[in-house]
Amino acid sequence: MAAFGPRKAQRLARADGSRKGGLDERAAxxxxxxxxxxxxxxxxxxxGRLVLVQGRAADADSFEIQKKGCIWLLVTHEPCSRSEVMTALEKATGDVVLKFEPFVLHVLCQELQDAQLLAVRSTHCLEVPLSHRGKxxxxxxxxxxxxxxxxxxxxxxxxxxxxxxxxLELALKNSVSANNSLEKPEKHCPVYLHRRKRKTIQQQGVHPPPRGPPSEELEPEDDVENSLDIFAEIMI
Known part of the structure; x- marks a missing residue:
């Protein structure tokens, strides 16, 4: 996609719109x-963070926290203490939920295969209601x-x-190495050298000497298969 580069540059040039206004140190x-x-x-x-979120008071039959207009009573990217949570709860007037949210990352990818390299999901989270209407x-x-x-x-x-x-660092390095190998097959795959040499001999009308036993030379198909096995091992 030719438009991906300009779109990326435009995206990265934007001001940080997060509550913190910058990258978390561990995510950087x-x-x-x-x-x-x-x-x-x-x-x-x-x-990743631990938060106390207060939403508008829900009906008696529901404990759904409203995301719109919610108030963060506490947010921390570090382990916290009971006293910190209890102090924050003293300010509660609505329905409060304690949440732990793990590391999250949203990424635009140029190609589908790039997205497949990053496909990771997790259920490492926690969400528990603590108070209702401030109680x-x-x-x-x-x-x-x-x-x-x-x-x-x-x-x-x-x-x-x-x-x-x-x-991720290792997968990206292996991906680059695999692409480079596939782009230059004639320099790295013996089967192409063998075919080119045989074609030259045939054109000159020269008959090659008899071959030795089958075990002395791999068939071209065997060489290709062995080469592909290298790339199968780097997939995650």
Missing amino acids: PVVRLLNGQSRFCTTSSCS LMVSEEYIEFLIHVANQKMEENIRRIDRFFKC
Whole structure:
């Protein structure tokens, strides 16, 4: 797509519209790695966070949090304590939910095969209602338990980001190597050299000497198959 380059440049030139106004430190290496490739463009990211979100008071039969007009009572990208959560809950006047949201990354890709390289999904999240119409509906002991679970998820999330970066870096290098090999088959695949030599001999009217036993020379099809096996191993 010829238009992908200008679209990427235009996208990256925009001002950061996130609440924070800049990249999360832990997400930055992955974002920079992808944007350094001509075929990718990141549009938004979050390294993972724990939030207390207050929505408008719901009906008695529903505990749905309204996203529009919601208030963030607490947001942190680090493990937090019970005291931080309880202090934030004191300001609650509506329905409050405690959430842990893992690392998320949205990326524009030039080709379908580029998107397939990045296809990763996770269910590493947590969402629990805590209060209704400003009234706390669970015990402080339960809140402490939830925070412990959320902090464990945060620590695992940090490890996953590091693992994802290393795997992505390796996959991109292997992808470039595979493309380079496929673009220059005559220099790297013996079957083409063999065919060209045989064609030259036939044109000159020279009969080649008898071949040795079959085990002394691979058939062209065998060479191609072995070459393709190399690329099968790099897919993730």
